Amino acid sequence: MVGKFERNKDTVQEFTESAAEHVGRIVVIIAGAVRDVTREIGDLITDGIEMREASKKAERDAPLGTVINGEFETRER
Structure with missing residues (x-):
């Protein structure tokens, strides 16, 4: 027969293992x-960097001026 102390010890042991x-x-x-x-935050930041770089590249690739009424007007960068 198991005593009260041993039952309590077994109960505490089982509970501790389960916890x-x-x-x-x-x-x-x-x-x-x-x-x-x-990972998601890193991917979001990477997307933002790529969009910024693409925007800068598109701006560099854009013509420096436009033709208005047959005249070429320049713009500054």
Whole structure:
């Protein structure tokens, strides 16, 4: 027959093991979420950089002036 102390010890041990297992799973979930959010933020910043570079390239490629009423008007960069 198992005494009260040993039953309590077994209960605490089981609970501690269960809690550790659940906390471990939660940590894995949180770590994965942090990784995914970080990746998305990085991709968003990369997209912004690429758009800025494309805008600058398009501006450089644009003609320096336009023809209005047969006259070529220049613009400054």
